[in-house]
Amino acid sequence: MTAQRSWPRTVLGLVLTGVMLFPVYWMINVSFTRQGDMRKSPPNWFPVDGTVEGYRSVLRDQLPYLGTSLLVGLGTVALTLIVAAPAAYSLAKLNPRGGRALSFVLLMAQMIPGIIMAMGFYAIYLNLGLLNSVAGLIVADSTIAVPFAVLIFTAFMAGIPDEVMHAAKVDGAGPWRTFWSVALPVSRNATVTVSLFAFLWAWSDFVYASTLDSGGAQRPITLGIYHYIGNNNQEWNAIMATAVVASIPATVLIIIAQRYVAAGVTSGAVKD
Amino acid sequence: MNQTTQTPTGLSVRGLGGSASGPPRARARRRLHSEQWAAWAFLTPVTVYLLAFFAYPLYRNLDLSLRDYTVRSFVSGGAEFIGLANHRKVLGDPAFAPALTHTVVFTLVSLAFQFAIGLALAVFFAKSFRLSAILRALFLVPWLLPLIVSASTWSWMLNSDSGVVNAALRLVGIAPVHWLTSPQWSLLSVILANVWIGIPFNLVVLYNGLQSIPAQLYEAAQIDGANGWQQFWRVTFPLLRPVSAITLLLGLVYTLKVFDLIWIMTRGGPSDSSTTLATWSYRLSFGNLLPEFGPGAAVGNLLIVMALAAGLIYIRAQKRQYQR
Numbered sequence: 264m265t266a267q268r269s270w271p272r273t274v275l276g277l278v279l280t281g282v283m284l285f286p287v288y289w290m291i292n293v294s295f296t297r298q299g300d301m302r303k304s305p306p307n308w309f310p311v312d313g314t315v316e317g318y319r320s321v322l323r324d325q326l327p328y329l330g331t332s333l334l335v336g337l338g339t340v341a342l343t344l345i346v347a348a349p350a351a352y353s354l355a356k357l358n359p360r361g362g363r364a365l366s367f368v369l370l371m372a373q374m375i376p377g378i379i380m381a382m383g384f385y386a387i388y389l390n391l392g393l394l395n396s397v398a399g400l401i402v403a404d405s406t407i408a409v410p411f412a413v414l415i416f417t418a419f420m421a422g423i424p425d426e427v428m429h430a431a432k433v434d435g436a437g438p439w440r441t442f443w444s445v446a447l448p449v450s451r452n453a454t455v456t457v458s459l460f461a462f463l464w465a466w467s468d469f470v471y472a473s474t475l476d477s478g479g480a481q482r483p484i485t486l487g488i489y490h491y492i493g494n495n496n497q498e499w500n501a502i503m504a505t506a507v508v509a510s511i512p513a514t515v516l517i518i519i520a521q522r523y524v525a526a527g528v529t530s531g532a533v534k535d
Numbered sequence: 536m537n538q539t540t541q542t543p544t545g546l547s548v549r550g551l552g553g554s555a556s557g558p559p560r561a562r563a564r565r566r567l568h569s570e571q572w573a574a575w576a577f578l579t580p581v582t583v584y585l586l587a588f589f590a591y592p593l594y595r596n597l598d599l600s601l602r603d604y605t606v607r608s609f610v611s612g613g614a615e616f617i618g619l620a621n622h623r624k625v626l627g628d629p630a631f632a633p634a635l636t637h638t639v640v641f642t643l644v645s646l647a648f649q650f651a652i653g654l655a656l657a658v659f660f661a662k663s664f665r666l667s668a669i670l671r672a673l674f675l676v677p678w679l680l681p682l683i684v685s686a687s688t689w690s691w692m693l694n695s696d697s698g699v700v701n702a703a704l705r706l707v708g709i710a711p712v713h714w715l716t717s718p719q720w721s722l723l724s725v726i727l728a729n730v731w732i733g734i735p736f737n738l739v740v741l742y743n744g745l746q747s748i749p750a751q752l753y754e755a756a757q758i759d760g761a762n763g764w765q766q767f768w769r770v771t772f773p774l775l776r777p778v779s780a781i782t783l784l785l786g787l788v789y790t791l792k793v794f795d796l797i798w799i800m801t802r803g804g805p806s807d808s809s810t811t812l813a814t815w816s817y818r819l820s821f822g823n824l825l826p827e828f829g830p831g832a833a834v835g836n837l838l839i840v841m842a843l844a845a846g847l848i849y850i851r852a853q854k855r856q857y858q859r
Contacts, residue, residue, distance in 0.1 A: 269664035279656070280670045286731065287676055289699055290688040302697040305706065346584045353577035360571060365578065367850070372589050374846035376792040378813050379835040382820055382828070383592025386599060389610065406588055413581060438573040467681035469795040474821055485683045489799065492687055499691055506684040513679035521672045 290510075294318070294503035301499055317504030325505050328487035331397065332466050335483055336512075338401035339465035340458045343408045347457065348450075351416030352442045356428060366417070369410040380406055381474040388475055395479025403471040408461035419453035420446055456523045459516055466512050484509050593839075600832035609828060621833040628830075630807055630815060638811040638841075641726055641797075642790045648730045650783055653737025654775075658767065660738070661745045671742070678735035686799035689728040690715065693800075715801050718808035725797045725809050729790070736789075737782055744778030745771065777855070784849035791842050812838045 293301075295313030300306075354362050384403050385394070393399035423446060431441040447454075469485045476482055488509060491502045600621050608614035625631060660671050677685060692699050693714035701711040714724040748771065756766050794813035797803060803810035803818060810818075812834055820831030 272659075272662070272664040273666050276659070276664065276667060276670045279659070280673050283674055283731075283734070284676060286685070286688050286692060287680070289692055290684070293691060304697070305702045306697070306699055346580045349577040350581035353574045357570065357574035357577065359574035359578055362574075362578075365582070368585060369581075370850055371843060371846055372585065374788050374842045374849075375589070375593070376794070376813060376835070376838050376842055378792075378794050378817050379596055379832075379839055380589075380592050382599060382816075382832055382835055383594070383596040385820075386595040386609070386828075387592060402588060409581070409584060438577070442577070463679060467683070469681075469683050469799070474817075485681060488683050488687060492690075492799075502687060503691070506687055510680050510684050513676065513681070516679060517672060517675060521675075 287510075290503050290506050294500055294507050296500050298498065298500060301497075314500065317498070317500035317502075318508075320498065320501035321504045321508055324491075324501075325484065325487045325508070328482055328484040329508065331481045332483040332485070332509075334397055334481075335400050335404060336462040336465045338397070339404045339408060340461045342401060342405045343412050343457065343461040344454065346405070346409055347412035347416055348447060348454070349442065351413050351420055352446050354413070354417045355420035356423070356425075356446070357438065366414075369413050372406075372410045377407065377470040381470050384471070385474050393475075395476050395481070397476075397481050400468075400471060400476045400483070401465070403475055404465040404468050405461070407464045407468065408457070412457040412461065415457055416450060416453050419450050423449055452523065455520065459520055459523055463512060463516060466509075596832050596835060599828050600836050602829060604828045606826065609826075617829075621829040622836070625830050625833045625837075630810065633807055634810050634812050634815045634834075637722055637809060638791070638813070641722065641729070641793070641809075641811055642787060644726050645729045645733060645790050646783060646786050648726075649733035649737050649786060650779070652730070653734050653782075654741050654779075656734070656738045657741035657745055658771065660742055671738075674738055675735045677732050682732070682795045683799055685728065685732055686796045689724075689731075690800050693724050716805055718805055721801045721805060721809040725800050728800065729793060729796055732796070733786060733790070737786065740782045740785075741775065741778065744775050744782075748774050777852075780852045781849065784845060784852060787845045788842055788849065791838065791845065812841075 292307070292310050294317045295310035295315070296307060297312065297314045298316070350365075353359050354366060359365075380403070384399075388394045388396075388399050427445060427449070428441060431445045436444065466483075467485065468483070469489070472483045472486050473489065477486060484505070488502065488505050491498075491505060601616060601618060602608075602614040603617045603620070604614045656674070660667055691697075693701075695701065695711060695713045695716055698714070700714065704711060712720055714720050752770050752774070753766055756770050761769060792813065793811070794817055797809055797811060797814050798817060801809045802822070803814040816831050816834035816838060818831075819827045819834060
């Protein structure tokens with residue numbers, strides 16, 4: 264297709280993308296709007312004589328929440344990788360008895376609505392005194408990612424040629440050594456995909472945060488926004504500025520890791 | 536220990552017999568035995584994890600739904616076992632029928648629009664053009680944003696007095712609509728936001744499905760004189776069916792779960808007009824001053840049954856696709 268024939272499609276594509284991303288634009292626009300202009304009719308379509316007052320509120324009120332979310336996200340990634348990678352190695356390469364049943368359980372585990380898990384966790388954490396703790400939230404958030412992570416890792420490791428494994432064995436490597444020095448380094452792409460999604464899901468989680476961690480000193484950013492809406496629902500520039508800041512991880516992901524993101528969306532749904 | 540970790544998954548031991556059985560010599564059997572030990576050593580973390588963080592919470596949830604919990608007995612234990620009374624109470628509640636209807640409407644309407652728009656966009660992006668890769672990547676943004684961000688942005692856009700949607704309607708002379716604060720519109724509003732969030736997933740999966748249709752088929756159809764519309768209905772659509780089925784079923788599972796979006800935008804209101812089973816369950820357990828954990832968990836059980844039914848159909852459909 265020549266460039267000349269494709270430019271109407273490009274224009275149409277730009278328009279469609281513009282429509283799709285309008286809410287994102289509007290979030291940014293509102294985050295810069297002055298409080299006095301907030302209820303103006305018609306609204307300011309562009310942030311002319313904008314203000315960074317909203318972002319100043321973010322710096323003032325939301326930094327601890329952001330820190331907690333970062334901690335929870337990283338903890339979730341670590342826990343997910345520790346649990347999922349060895350399991351996937353076994354499922355993909357070691358033919359465990361009952362492995363298929365385990366894969367089936369993992370698939371079904373993905374279907375369970377988070378709100379139901381949240382109720383069970385709430386009952387357990389209440390008895391154990393784990394409510395409002397970062398560790399408790401990390402465990403709960405990891406349940407979103409672990410089944411997905413095992414499936415992604417398994418699909419990836421199944422593609423490692425058996426000869427590679429065999430060569431390691433001939434060289435005297437045991438199963439653990441083969442996993443650690445051969446399978447894991449080769450699965451770098453799967454590790455990146457899993458880490459990205461585990462972090463993003465933990466960062467975005469609202470169900471577990473609002474049920475298990477709503478009262479403590481260390482609350483994640485999703486609750487920061489939620490309480491902002493509840494407490495001062497007049498300062499929408501501050502709310503939207505927080506939303507913009509909370510969207511930064513997703514934006515960074517899109518920019519630096521688009522191919523891993525697409526891989527994560529499609530695997531499990533479509534076979535190549 | 537090996538034995539105990541195997542119990543929860545011992546269901547299909549026979550299923551793998553083919554690859555695991557060898558010649559009946561003692562040495563081979565011993566080697567096989569040690570390999571099974573290694574295999575299950577690697578599986579131990581995930582098995583313990585599944586038992587502790589999936590099976591146990593689900594058991595506690597089931598326990599909640601079968602007992603008469605009050606705030607005090609929730610903390611100190613000793614709630615009375617009342618069998619299915621919570622379930623009966625929930626099924627007889629006047630809020631049940633509307634919540635079920637809203638769940639079904641929310642799920643089906645969301646799915647239909649997400650899929651149709653996602654498919655149209657996938658077909659549009661299937662032929663690459665200048666900037667197409669970048670624009671396709673940008674379409675992913677709504678899916679990756681935290682739900683609370685999307686939900687609060689839509690809340691403000693749909694605000695009755697100061698929302699940009701009503702401002703735009705005013706420009707073309709349409710009276711403002713009370714999107715989130717009137718019972719007629721609230722369900723539609725949350726569906727609108729949910730469709731927006733779901734389009735990227737449908738686009739990406741269907742786009743990948745389209746890429747796997749061989750180009751020769753289109754060339755052959757063109758030679759036979761098929762126009763673009765006929766090519767879509769006679770080539771694309773039939774060949775995309777397996778992928779479509781899986782996209783829709785995964786979408787069904789995800790949409791049944793949706794809770795945060797509705798809760799943040801409308802809290803299920805006004806007067807329950809956008810309450811689904813998920814938000815109802817949350818409100819019973821966490822949304823009121825006096826929590827009703829038993830009925831909340833009972834609603835959750837209904838939701839699990841629906842989600843698992845959809846999940847089983849999904850797994851069957853996926854197996855069928857792999858076998859082809």
